[in-house]
Amino acid sequence: MKTTIEKYNDSLKRINAAVALEKADRTPVVLMGDAFFANQLGVKLSEFCISSELSNQTQLKGVLSLGEVDGIEMPHMNVNVFPAAWLANIKIPGRDLKEGTLWQMDEKELMKVEDYDTIIEKGWNYFFVDYAINRLSTPENNLLEKLQSIGKFTPKAIKNYKDAGIVTFSPLGTGIPFESFTGGRSMVKFSRDLFKIPDKVQAAMDAAMPELLEGLRQQIRAVKPYGVWFNGMRGASEFMSRKIWERFVWPYTKKLAKTIIEEGAICYFHMDANWERDLEFFRSLPKGKCVFGTDHATDIYKIKEILGDHMCIMGDVPAAMLAIGTSDEVYDYSTKLIKDMGNGFILSQGCDIPPNAKLENVKAMVAAASGK
Template sequence: MTVEDYDTILDKGFTPVAMDIVNNRLRDKDIMKKFLAFLDYAPKAAQEWVDHGIVPFCPLVIPLPFDEFTGARTMAKFYKDIFKMPDKVEAALKIRLAEDLEMLRNTIPVVKPVTVFVGGTRSASEFISPKIFERFVWPYLKEMVETIVEMGSYADLHFDANWERDLEYFRALPKGKCIFASDSATNIYKLKEKLGDHMCLKGDVPASLLTLGTPDEVYKHCTKLISEIGPTGYILSQSCSIPPNAKPENISALMAAAQGK
């Protein structure tokens, strides 16, 4: 994404810019073909899980507009844009938000997801000041969550990085309608202290433990979380994603702890 693309977004929306980037500016010229193949297979994959008695938790995924722009523009350049032309950046973010909200209103009634995966990382408070957070992140996050709840789903806040400084903001989100998924950077015990009576908590079995630890270490860590963070209002899970090199016996230990075996 270039500086000139902001004017295109203000004129035509973010989607045309995103499609131009994907189709014409990436090194991998077949990326769209691969992505469409993934989308074609996704409903079949979801149904296979359902056939095995497992309901897909987050079949619908959406990033925060701030994070999407940092990905398209690069993190360093986008942060500079915020200071060089804040009004234009804000206007572009609002346009992208409108597109996102329209997608949610059109898609949630069709997909009927249990939760909608809301992704945030580079918008975390460890990277930006409270002033930037309040103007360029929080209003968009809040409106996306409120729209998801309005349409009948829960918001799964898959928020990597450290959000501890801004946890009080999250009490303004609809009570009992959100899940805060920590990746270990945000301390799950601080989440329990600040938000445990307001939303569900999810996590926090580190990737390092699943990869390098023993089944006994994993099991003890998981049962400790269930006891101290749960047992209610809590979902035991890995931090962010299960790493591809995690030991199968460690995943079995996590599942055994969740099942109380």
Template sequence: MDMEELRKEKLERLESALTCKEPDRVPILVFNDVFCGKYSGYTAQEIYFDYEKWKDATLNVAKNFNFDYIFTLNGLEGMFLFASFIEKAPEVAANMRFVTGPYHQILEDTYTRWPGIELKEDVHPQFIGKEIMKKEEYDKFIEAPIKFMHEVALPRICKNLANPGSMEYNTTLTRLGAEATNYGNATLQLIMELKNIGYPFFPMAHSYAPLDFLGDFLRDIKNVILDLYRDPETVKGAIEAITSHMIKTGTISGTIPPEVKEMFGTEIVWCFYPLHLTEYLKPELYNEYYWPSLLKVFKETIKAGLLPFVLFEGSHDTHLETLQSIPKHSIAGMFEKTDPRKVKEVIGDRMCIMYGPPNSLLIGSTPEKVHDWTRELLVDMKDDGGFILFPGVDAAGIAKDARPENIKAMIDAVEKYGKY
């Protein structure tokens, strides 16, 4: 088949599933990073610090496995940068959705640890997080969240931004902007090379749950949960203050030029949301402090023509009823620890559900067992459409040590049992 015809076939398959329709078969959507490196003979350090090796490894995997979509996450969550720059410098912020290894070297951020620097050369990078904003600083944040990020938070998060206005500070920002251009160019080259071998691409915006922003980047998770008990009204004020910025972050980054949409042949623009606090909050706290602001952000990004692409990290079992309030057929969600059968039982065909073999199975099992596990999942989930196979659900992507023969067994099962 001609590569352009193949790309269009995969794109149509994905678009149908994402909008809760029946495609010709269940699509396979893959996120990964270090797996590409190991499969292609590279260390994690090489994948995260050398863009050419990252591209080469991704293309190698894309050619050798019959996925419908592949996206390599060669960085860690960077919303603290993205949200800080998106309003005034969207062209730079567009390449700061994730903190890359080179960004870490330039900024010397205290949030992350990287292979070959703080970690051994062949392990996955780590997001550590820490308390950046003190409890007594909530009012200052509420008054002007983005100003607080620039004047207080970023200098504390990044060692090389510790002295605003200094030569080191200005040099660091200059180097960061140049590296953002390098990363953006490398990403575009990879997308175009994937397109040339028959892979589609969806433009991607980025946003965040307001309470997660406070917990991940400012107060740390344990402190923000304590704050909900100690000073709930102040936390509510901070949530309200940052919510409008999370809406802007999504809508500004989701403003895709018509020529870009035309180039990729789709009107669908993903807006990526990783949800982190869900399993830490009992339903009363979730329903009062977490869900209302997130739902508001969802609705506004949907109104702007974007499709929220949500990683429901952790367990979402006790919060499934809240998903009934999402506009029908308007989001796609990957569930890490919640059985998709339960999701479908509670919300029906309201949203596109993504799920697949966990890494524990892809790493430690046999091809026969992976094939059977995938077949059983497809039998239970594919009816009526709106389902995408997403392997490696327990790590938001395929892990380094997943066995290639198990991945191929999964693909074989989809090709045999995933047809409509």
């Protein structure tokens, strides 16, 4: 029987081969499941979602019960990262929502037009600290203190997984100003900004990037992650014209990705929504240094057609199948993906394992990789 360090090294080798578009002994399995694991183990969502330590323990116990899993996307879960990413408050079960209800973003127009000028004149860091204290914090919940606590625990969370033989795939997260602004301004107001004051929006994005990039570099150097999660959601061009996308999304996406790669990490594009119109652009990034993960909205076969010889693909067992399908359906779908995707593929759920997924279905997905 292999030791946990031998298991870890085997999984790491398997994942490395997939990212490099090379043949592995089998297709690696990397999962993300937060509320799913809490529900399976009877842990209250109100406690799970605000405790990095509890979520780490819960997820790890859940992962180890599933079979031959190689990696976890994030080693712990804390909802306080979401306000920081989207500049919007979050509703938490047991506090703002009924116990057992999934946490929800409370998107409103918290960010004002004049905030663009603040970013332009004083920089991203000044803006964000003030915004976090005065618009995203309460006397009982200081967001900056929460973020510091989360960051401090992350290395321990990664070690806990490594000690159990599991690779942490993307413990750090990042995103472009577009995604943050659309959450802070609200989608409707931000969409109007892109047409009414496009030069000001772009100037704010340009002013934010140097400090965002430097902060990302420092995080990568401190944590030394395998990969960095790049959040892609409303930045998909299905929500806008090609002209808008090429001006406000792609240049910043490319800069962030190249920074991640320069610092020695893999850029993991966790891409919600449909990115089919945009796939060709990703070929301009270095070969074998990125992973494109789809939530099933982007056709994985289209990704294979356009990026299959350039970038590792990750996905894409759909949430609906995991929740209401049968274990045979999940196993057959996963097996077909493994066969059709070939080298350079990591088997995973589409986006996140849904809270109501059937345990036997998740086990069937994992089993498909090893044929057991």
